Amino acid sequence: MxxxxxxxxxxxxxxxxxxxxxxxxxxxxxxxxxxxxxxxxxxxxxxxxxxxxxxxxxxxxxxxxxxxxxxxxxxxxxxxxxxxxxxxxxxxxxxxxxxxxxTDATRRVSTGSLAHRIRLEGSEDEFRELADAFDAMLARLEAHAIEQQRFVANASHELRTPLAISKTLIDVARTDPHGDTHEVIDRLHTVNTRAIDLIEALLLLGRAGQRSFTRESVDLSLLVEEATETLLPLAEKNDVALETGGDFAATLGSPALLLQLTTNLVHNAIVHNLPAQGTVWVDTSVRAKTVVLTVENTGEKISPQLASTLTEPFQRGSERVSTDHAGVGLGLAIVNTITRAHDGTLTLTPRASGGIRVTVELPATAQHIDG
Structure with missing residues (x-):
């Protein structure tokens, strides 16, 4: 102005x-x-x-x-x-x-330089507090910018892959008019389905991060029942046993987003499991001021370093055994975004015997706290 x-x-x-x-x-x-x-x-x-x-x-x-x-x-x-x-x-x-x-630091930021820090010396006065707050803001902005750049690069790579495959299939079909068109169509259908799933996941990730949703009371135990019932055929196909339990656990949030969160966790637990006779445990519990959703599965051992990166977009663990329904690499990234949008915390803990335990802790409703 x-x-x-x-x-x-x-x-x-x-x-x-x-x-x-x-x-x-x-x-x-x-x-x-x-x-x-x-x-x-x-x-x-x-x-x-x-x-x-x-x-x-x-x-x-x-x-x-x-x-x-x-x-x-x-x-x-x-x-x-x-x-x-x-x-x-x-x-x-x-x-x-x-x-x-x-002011000089602000001008540098306006030119796109987020690495500069004020680092004001002296006693803890109002100017020092302002400078420290500004440095903290710059650190968050820089981390966010780096994350966005990495996300855009990964998304571009993921979107380019199915498009390149589709172009190759079409070029092959054009140069070989007597080839098997049914096979080309089937492969194109698979590739396009993957591209559509990726775009829908990106849109969901963006909507969840904006927090533009109406909050209402949601029982996590009911979402667990719905998600496990939907994914039961996939579990049977992968020879994975689903075990559910827990108590009534109410929180405030978007039923659709929290159902997506639960479904993603159960889906990941099924797909990233042993090749046969695997198990998935899904549980809900109530703490002093929070409700907890826990999804745990068997599988090969995962290092703590790898577990700490699994919530990054397009990050896929090398320990994956099953290749069916591998997804687009945004499952846990979406879970992490939905959890933060609901003011919760997401924790990934490798199991000593193999597999991983994922814990989502969300604020409880007043009825849990009063009780």
Whole structure:
């Protein structure tokens, strides 16, 4: 928004300081004048000798005192004004130096440089708190920008792969008109389905991150029942046993997003399991102020380093055994985004015997807390 030109803050501080000094000087001189007049009688006369024979002039003391006091008072006020301006300019510069550094950092940020930090030294005053808060904001922005750049690069790569495969299949079909068109159509259908799933996952990821949804009471145990019932055929196909349990666990949120979260967790637990006779445990519980959804599965051992990266978009673990329904690499990323949008926490813990335990902790409703 355009603004009219005006005096700088430093100049305003300088004038304020100088004005205060002059005002204080005026009050002091006025007090001195009143003090002098109090002890000088109204009719007091002053004899000023004119010669050596005792002749002289007679003046009222008060008028003579005014003649002597006024010019000296004016000189003192002029000195105080100059001193106030010089001292105020210097002190204002010292006081506003941290603000200048913050302004310079802001200008650098406006040019796209997020790596700069103020790192203001000194005591814990208001400027130090402002600078530290600004540095923390820059750190979050830089991390977010890096994450977005990596996400865009990964998304571009993931979207380019099915498009490149589709182009190759079409080129092969064009150069070989007598080839098996049914096989080409089936493969194109598979590739396009994967591309559509990827785009839908990206859209869901964006909607969940915006938190633009209506919150209502949701029972996680009912979502577990719905998700496991939907994925039971997939579990049977992969020879994975589903075991569910737990208590009534109500939280506030979007039923659709929380169902997607539960479905993604159960789906991942089924797909990333042993090749045969695997198990998935799904449980809900209630704590002091939170409700907890836990999904645990068997499988090969996962390192803690790998587990800490599985929530990143398009991150796929090398320990995957089953290749069917491998997804698009956004399952846990979507879970993480939905969890944060509901003010919850997501924890991934490798199991000692193999597999992983995923815990989603969300704020409980008032009925749980009051109970």
């Amino acid at each position: 355009p603004r009219r030109p005006g005096a700088s803050v430093r100049l305003k501080f300088t004038l304020s300081y100088a004005g205060f000094i002059v005002l204080a000087g005026l009050l002091l001189l006025a007090a001195v004048w009143v003090f002098l007049l109090r002890y000088v009688p109204d009719r007091a006369m002053l004899i000023v000798p004119d010669d050596d024979f005792g002749n002289g002039s007679v003046f009222p003391v008060r008028s003579r005192l005014l003649e002597v006091f006024a010019p000296r008072a004016a000189a003192v006020l002029a000195f105080l004004l100059l001193f106030g301006l010089a001292g105020g300019w210097f002190l204002a510069g010292r006081m506003l130096a941290p603000l200048t550094r913050i």
